[in-house]
Amino acid sequence: MGAGMTDADRDDARTADGAARDDRGAPPDGRRQAMRMSVELPLWRALTGYRILTLVYVLGLFVVAYPHYAHPLGAAAYMGALTAWTAATWRRTTSPERCTRQFLVADLGVAVGGILLTSVIDTQARIMDGAATLPSIWTAGAVLGFAIKGGWRWAAVASTIVAVVNLVERQELARDTVHNVVLVWVASVAIGYVVEVARASERTLARALQIEAATRERERLARDIHDSVLQVLAMVQRRGTAIGGEAAELGRMAGEQEVALRTLVAGGLLPRQRAVPAAAADGDPAARPAVADPPLPAGPCDLMALLAPHVGAGVTLSGPGCPVALPAAAAAELVAAVGAALDNVRVHVGADARAWILVEDEPDAVLVTVRDEGPGIAEGRLAAAEREGRLGVALSIRGRLRELGGGAEWISVPGQGTEVELRVPTGIAPEGGRRGRARA
Known part of the structure; x- marks a missing residue:
């Protein structure tokens, strides 16, 4: 019976640990506890019910057959012991x-002892006629315990022992006896195999969730590093080159580290965000103005008020005349994505380029459009920038919104400027509630 699983394996099978997430992406504790629910537990509960119900059935058989036993008091003593053991x-x-x-082992011993005791307590005529043994179908509960605990190998050993003892008690290969023992053997082995498959599936799920958690954390760090x-x-590279001398060498080293770091953070791109200042786009992020994020309230906040600091001589903000309410964390991510889009305008169009921000409060989503008057984006440029390790679009814009259940789309015609549409579904709960469908 040593072919069963170890305690550590069983613990792994009973737990499918969810991804460890922060307060903007984590499922609540109750949901994490639900992940720990094992498919094994219903089987154990069913086994408990089976033992109790079969005990009632066996006691009923005993009452009916009591006058026919050769030693009815001995049968009554065993039934009392079986009842006490089950209780x-x-x-x-x-x-x-x-x-x-x-x-x-002790449970199987009670069942096997009852089967062997039948040949002493019952009459030979009843035994040859196929009368039930003292424990009858209660014995199957002991075998099923082995199946659920240790898998099909344990089940095969336990059911084989029961089969041999039944044949010894009957003293011949009667068809009904063979039928019963084969049925118990096949059923217990099948259940044991199913349990092993379920445990393997749970371990696989647990490992996948752990990998997801690690990936999300790595990508969150990649986002922060990029931003x-x-x-x-x-900036150090650019300023050092401009100053010259020893500063130029420092700038060269900073440039090498920037390239190495970009290559490192480009390894995985799943969003895991925090509210951070406006981030770099796919161009050079150095030495350009950034708008500091205003402090966030604890509850819903007005998106228009958060976007107001971006307004300047070259940036126009338009939107509804009433507040556009969003959860604080979602609003911060959307504002950061807008900041990244404006950074793109400054880098690729020019520091004095004009840009327009349009906020639309739709019934099921908030749509923010950032439009510029630049030369547009060549087809395939965004994908090429991501492959080169320039992750402004992938992380600071598209990644932020995808984590919120929204998305981002680029509409660009060469020579006619670029529009970036940022959509966040309303009613979202960044702390782990309902999310909308991503568009990008």
């Missing part, structure tokens, strides 16, 4: 932790 150990089969190997460290390195 005393019913909690043992409610969970894998309580159902130990020692209990399973802060890379900007500083690019």
